[in-house]
Amino acid sequence: MSKFFAKLYxxxxxxxxxxxxxxxxxxxxxxxxxxxxxxxxSTHLYQNLLTGQMQGNASLLAAVKNTLLIALVAAAFSTxxxxxxxxxxxxxxxxxxxxxxxxxxxxxxNPDIITGVSLFLLFVFLHFSQGYVSVILAHITFxxxxxxxxxxxxLQQMNPNIYEAALDLGATPSQALWKVxxxxxxPGMISGFILAFTMSLDDFAVTFFTRGTIGLxxxxxxxxxDARKGGLTPELRPLMTLIFLIILILLVIINVxxxxxxxxxxxx
Amino acid sequence: xSETDKIIEIQHLSKSFGDKKVLEDINLYIRRGExxxxxxxxxxxxxxxxxxxxxxxxxxxxxxxxxxKELAGIxxxxxxxxxxxxxxxxxxxxxxxxxxxxxxxxKKVPEEEIEKRVRKVLKLVAMSDYEDRDVETLSGxxxxxxxxxxAIVNQPxxxxxxxxxxxxxxxxxxxxxxxxxxxxxKLGITFIYVTHDQEEAxxxxxxxxxxxxxxxxxxxxxxxxxxxxxxxxxxxxIGESNILxxxxxxxxxxxxxxxxxxxxxEGFGEDVPVDVVVRPEDIYFTTDPGKCQFKAKVNTxxxxxxxxxxxxxxDTGYELMIQDYDAYPVGSEVMLYIDPDDIQVMKKExxxxxxxxxxxxxxxxxxxxxxxxxxxxxxxxxxxxVEIPFDAIDLMDNLDDGVIDGEVHxxxxxxxxxxxxxxxxxxxxxxxxxxxxxxxGDLVGIRLVPEKGIKITKKDE
Numbered sequence: 043m044s045k046f047f048a049k050l051y052x053x054x055x056x057x058x059x060x061x062x063x064x065x066x067x068x069x070x071x072x073x074x075x076x077x078x079x080x081x082x083x084s085t086h087l088y089q090n091l092l093t094g095q096m097q098g099n100a101s102l103l104a105a106v107k108n109t110l111l112i113a114l115v116a117a118a119f120s121t122x123x124x125x126x127x128x129x130x131x132x133x134x135x136x137x138x139x140x141x142x143x144x145x146x147x148x149x150x151x152n153p154d155i156i157t158g159v160s161l162f163l164l165f166v167f168l169h170f171s172q173g174y175v176s177v178i179l180a181h182i183t184f185x186x187x188x189x190x191x192x193x194x195x196x197l198q199q200m201n202p203n204i205y206e207a208a209l210d211l212g213a214t215p216s217q218a219l220w221k222v223x224x225x226x227x228x229p230g231m232i233s234g235f236i237l238a239f240t241m242s243l244d245d246f247a248v249t250f251f252t253r254g255t256i257g258l259x260x261x262x263x264x265x266x267x268d269a270r271k272g273g274l275t276p277e278l279r280p281l282m283t284l285i286f287l288i289i290l291i292l293l294v295i296i297n298v299x300x301x302x303x304x305x306x307x308x309x310x
Numbered sequence: 311x312s313e314t315d316k317i318i319e320i321q322h323l324s325k326s327f328g329d330k331k332v333l334e335d336i337n338l339y340i341r342r343g344e345x346x347x348x349x350x351x352x353x354x355x356x357x358x359x360x361x362x363x364x365x366x367x368x369x370x371x372x373x374x375x376x377x378x379k380e381l382a383g384i385x386x387x388x389x390x391x392x393x394x395x396x397x398x399x400x401x402x403x404x405x406x407x408x409x410x411x412x413x414x415x416x417k418k419v420p421e422e423e424i425e426k427r428v429r430k431v432l433k434l435v436a437m438s439d440y441e442d443r444d445v446e447t448l449s450g451x452x453x454x455x456x457x458x459x460x461a462i463v464n465q466p467x468x469x470x471x472x473x474x475x476x477x478x479x480x481x482x483x484x485x486x487x488x489x490x491x492x493x494x495x496k497l498g499i500t501f502i503y504v505t506h507d508q509e510e511a512x513x514x515x516x517x518x519x520x521x522x523x524x525x526x527x528x529x530x531x532x533x534x535x536x537x538x539x540x541x542x543x544x545x546x547x548i549g550e551s552n553i554l555x556x557x558x559x560x561x562x563x564x565x566x567x568x569x570x571x572x573x574x575x576e577g578f579g580e581d582v583p584v585d586v587v588v589r590p591e592d593i594y595f596t597t598d599p600g601k602c603q604f605k606a607k608v609n610t611x612x613x614x615x616x617x618x619x620x621x622x623x624x625d626t627g628y629e630l631m632i633q634d635y636d637a638y639p640v641g642s643e644v645m646l647y648i649d650p651d652d653i654q655v656m657k658k659e660x661x662x663x664x665x666x667x668x669x670x671x672x673x674x675x676x677x678x679x680x681x682x683x684x685x686x687x688x689x690x691x692x693x694x695x696v697e698i699p700f701d702a703i704d705l706m707d708n709l710d711d712g713v714i715d716g717e718v719h720x721x722x723x724x725x726x727x728x729x730x731x732x733x734x735x736x737x738x739x740x741x742x743x744x745x746x747x748x749x750x751g752d753l754v755g756i757r758l759v760p761e762k763g764i765k766i767t768k769k770d771e
Contacts, residue, residue: 203399206366209386210393211413211464218387221412225403 063286070279077274088280102275105264112174112249112260113242116181120238123182124189125231129223131190132197146187157184158251165252172254180252181242188241189234196230229303236292243285261285317342317468317500318363323372325358330737332358333524336372340468340502340517345494347503347511350521351547356504359521360470363502365389376468391468392461396476398453400445406432406456407441413464431459434493451482458493468500475510487513508548512536520544536589541656542729545587546722552593552630554725556586556655564655567725568626569604571648575655585656590619590633592652595644602645606630608638622646628725663698663740666769675766678738680714682758686766693769700729700743702762705754712755716740718748732756 070088074081091103131142149157161180165172204226208218224231246262253263261281268275316339323336333355340346348356361367362374365386374381381389392413400409407428414424432438435455445453454474461469474490475483491514494501505511511518512532520527520535520543528540539545542553556566558578564571566586578584596602606622609629618637622630622644638644667677669692675684677696688694706712719739720731730748732740740756748754758764 201397201399201402203395203397204401206364206386207393207395207399207401208412209366210364211460212387212416213412214387215385217416222401225401 066279067283067286070283073276075273075276077279087277091277091280091284101259102264102268102277102281105259105261106281108174108258109243109260109262112178112181113239115178116185116242117235117238119178119182120185120189121231121235124186124234124238125193125227127186128190128193128197128227128230132194146190149184149187150191154184154245154247158248161248162251172252173256173258176252176254177249177258177260180248181245184245184248185238185241188237189231192234192237193227193230196227200226229299233296233299236296240289240292243289315341317377318502319375319378320359321373321375323359323362323369323374325355325362325367325370331524333362333369336526338519338526338529340500343498343500344516345491345501345503345514346517346519347505347515348519348521349505349508349511349547350527351506354521355524356506356521357472360393360472360502360504363468364391364393364470390466391470392464392466393470393472394454394457394461394474396473398450398457398477400453400457400460402446404445405441406437406443406445406448409445409456410460410463412460417464427463428459431463434462434496435459436489450478451486454478454486458490462493462497462499466499468502469497471501471503473505474503476505476507483510490514512548520547522547538654539587539656541659542585542587542722543720545585545654545656550590550631550633552588552590552725553722554586554588554628556584558582558584558655562650564653567604567624567628567630569624571603571653572650573653573655574650575653578655578657583658583661585658587654587656588630588648588652590631591617592648593630593632594647594649595632595634595636595638596647597645599645601647603647604645606644606646608640608642608644611637611640613637629723630725660741662700663703665696665698666693667696668693678714678734679736682713684758684760684764684766688766688768695767695769697765697767698740698758699763700741702759702764703732703740703742704757704759705730705732705742705744705746705748706757707754709753709755712757714756716754716756718750718752718754721748721750 069077069080071083071085072081073084073086127146131139131146134142158180161176161183162172164170165176170176204222205218208222209215213221244262245260246266249260250263250266253259259267265274265278268278318340320336320338323333324331325333336359348359350356358367362369363381365381365384368382376390401412404412410428410431411424414427419427428441429438432440435458437452437455437459440448440452440456445456448456454477458474471490475486478486487510490501503511503514512535515532517529518532518535519529522543528535528544530538535544536549539548539551545551545553554566556564558564558575558581559570560580561576561578562573564573564575564584564586604624604626606624609621609623611618611620614633617633617635620632620634620638622632624630632646665677667675667682669686669688669690670676670681671690672687673683673685674681675686675694675696676682684696686694704712705716709715714734716732716734718730719733722729724743727743727745728747730742730744732742732754734740734756
């Protein structure tokens with residue numbers, strides 16, 4: 043009996059978790075303007091999305107482009123900075139290492155709204171004009187710690203002598219970095235990149251406070267404004283569904299990679 | 311020996327990490343083509359010394375010459391030497407061929423020549439046909455061979471080996487020792503080998519450098535080091551030994567275990583305290599009362615494969631270890647003798663603890679930063695030298711009973727008592743004779759026993 047309840051509990055939990063997503067996905071295949079009324083199956087909304095012929099606000103596609111662009115640039119820079127930082131942290135010893143690791147973790151637990159507002163105030167204080175650049179800088183700020191966290195374990199697993207072995211065999215420090223260190227850290231860097239990319243994609247609070255007044259919209263700020271104007275643009279439904287699928291695929295990739303890495307290490 | 315025979319010369323080399331001195335005034339030269347081993351317990355500084363030769367660490371003081379040229383300031387990738395690392399340090403993302411070719415490719419050696427040279431070294435380490443293998447699929451021994459191949463393919467003048475066999479099992483290690491020796495013979499280059507395994511050092515080396523606590527203890531051939539250790543540390547670290555307190559009566563005559571023996575050592579002076587080492591295989595059993603030098607009773611007898619190991623109690627109350635091909639029953643009375651040749655007499659490093667401190671008042675002297683209750687007739691503030699016999703220090707289980715805390719650092723059994731080296735928290739050493747059994751790493755409270763003849767004199771006298 044208790045087994046039955048245990049199973050029931052899991053199923054109820056899963057339904058509650060995934061019902062909204064399923065709901066959106068189902069209603070992405072109907073044309074109704076208002077969410078919740080079924081007007082027969084249609085892939086029209088998907089076609090609109092792909093062709094750019096919107097029923098609603100056409101700037102939706104611009105928002106998607108902005109989101110992707112910002113996420114890609116921010117993730118790329120975060121990966122670079124995060125990897126370098128991780129190497130630095132790894133080479134620290136004792137108390138210093140603890141302090142820096144702790145400082146690295148704070149931005150991740152810190153509420154987004156606080157990060158957003160403080161960045162906003164900083165930009166204002168520095169008279170930094172707000173727009174693409176400020177949003178990208180802000181995203182790099184909160185993405186980098188995640189890259190550090192995914193590269194550090196790779197460094198710890200790595201044989202500490204291989205960098206020295208490269209130097210010993212005649213590599214200059216930069217050759218040793220590119221020919222030995224980077225290939226070793228690549229799996230961690232890719233995981234970090236994907237993580238940073240999804241974090242950036244997902245962000246609302248920080249973007250909202252740092253995008254300034256030039257009318258720059260990412261997906262999350264677009265939806266926020268759109269919803270306040272009354273009613274969501276119908277094309278959002280297929281878009282949400284697609285984003286969910288993409289994220290799902292990325293997550294599966296990360297997990298499979300992690301699995302493979304663990305197996306490899308177990309074999310060592 | 312001409313200057314050109316020396317490939318590496320190390321002069322007055324010192325290195326500290328923070329407050330800790332890791333190497334102190336190292337002076338050493340290495341002959342071209344020799345197999346030299348840096349031997350010592352962990353933390354003795356041997357790896358630090360190797361890493362300085364490789365260029366991963368810079369010396370604080372002193373110079374490091376190779377072929378007469380200063381190495382300091384030359385980065386590791388420009389030094390004509392290669393290293394075999396302790397845990398192989400192969401590049402996991404490259405296969406066997408690319409691992410070995412790594413150095414040659416960086417030097418822009420033509421592809422055909424790289425191929426030829428890689429094949430040649432693979433043959434040398436008996437790993438032909440493994441070129442395309444992923445290094446992670448190889449066993450420890452195979453990885454070690456690849457690591458050696460990767461180093462020697464660059465034809466270094468000197469090959470550095472940092473405990474290369476430490477991660478292998480015993481059988482594999484023995485095989486690899488023979489192969490390394492063979493490789494050294496074939497290549498004819500200088501090998502600098504680091505190990506904590508004294509047996510390995512004795513097997514492989516032309517020259518052994520024994521290090522302890524950042525200082526060179528002894529340099530010599532394996533036979534010299536084994537037969538004529540210069541101090542208790544070397545005697546104890548290399549092989550099994552009976553280390554005993556003795557007294558040099560005159561030239562060629564020494565007393566220990568309360569008996570007198572002929573020996574071959576001279577020049578110590580008359581009636582001088584010394585340390586004596588007798589290897590367990592050098593104490594012989596006899597049935598001839600004329601040959602017998604002392605009697606003993608067999609206490610334990612253990613079969614060790616080739617020989618038996620016996621502990622005997624001498625008629626004068628000392629315990630000695632003896633190794634012999636024949637077993638003598640436990641409890642039996644035996645007659646023993648030692649050849650004069652086999653008695654190694656060593657100058658005592660110290661006969662008591664010598665500390666410097668300040669008189670606080672009539673009852674107290676400050677030593678090692680603590681106030682010890684010691685009566686003296688000097689005025690307060692006088693700087694004094696305090697000589698404390700080894701047995702005038704009491705070690706306490708309870709740290710609060712002692713004036714100062716310490717850790718048991720080295721234990722030496724001297725036949726009827728233990729000679730301990732105690733490290734205080736500040737890193738000062740104290741030497742203590744005791745009958746109590748302590749373990750290495752035990753924390754002890756330290757107290758002085760003034761009745762046992764502690765001598766206090768003015769510092770300058």
